[in-house]
Amino acid sequence: MKENTAAGLEMICIACPIACRLTVSQSGPDVTVTGNRCARGDAYGREEFHAPMRIVTAVIPTDSAQFPCAPVRTDKPVPRDKVRELLQKLYATRVALPVQSGDVVITDFDGARVIYTRTLPPDEVASIGEPGAESKGDDKVS
Ligand code: SF4
Structure with missing residues (x-):
């Protein structure tokens, strides 16, 4: 403010x-x-x-039904008057999973990189306890 x-x-x-x-x-x-x-x-x-600067965080659309958005951020501040331009560019992006935390989405926007902040698997890989995970039936307790 x-x-x-x-x-x-x-x-x-x-x-x-x-x-x-x-x-x-x-x-x-x-x-x-x-x-x-x-x-x-x-x-x-x-x-x-x-010259106000800002770290930009956002979520961008993916091609996944399980994880439809991927969180990203800039690795350094960018000029505040360019934040809207960057967000428009990010929201127009659609990425394919999997992605790794730290991987680069945009290599250079006014000297900053945009990187993923979370690792997301492809849809067919479901971890134990996550929606879509299926029991193999080998470890039942009766
Ligand atoms: S960095 Fe220094 S000036 Fe800024 S809020 Fe903290 S104590 Fe105050």
């Missing part, structure tokens, strides 16, 4: 769970960050002021 006020651009630092309330103001060429408790907050405020 960012808000322009008379004091400057106000935002919550998301670099750690403390969530300091930052104010970023500019006077000529000088940018000042206040409200931060550490240097990470200063860096976050400046980046948000000049």
Whole structure:
């Protein structure tokens, strides 16, 4: 959340769970960050002021009936004003299973890779305890 006020651009630092309330103001060429408790907050405020970046997470459609969506994320932040373009590209993608966590979906989007965050088997491979798993009948207890 960012808000322009008379004091400057106000935002919550998301670099750690403390969530300091930052104010970023500019006077000529000088940018000042206040409200931060550490240097990470200063860096976050400046980046948000000049060129906000975001890690993007999404789910993309697969060809599987058992696992119709595969979770993915960028391996580094991308410019916030390009997030919509990336999401449109991802939602237009349809992938075939199996996929491995860490495998690459998109090799380069503004310097970032998009990778799977979960390993998903093909439909015909059903693990014990998952929907579709069948007992082989060898280990019955009576
Ligand atoms: S300014 Fe520092 S302490 Fe405060 S939320 Fe950001 S990282 Fe955490």
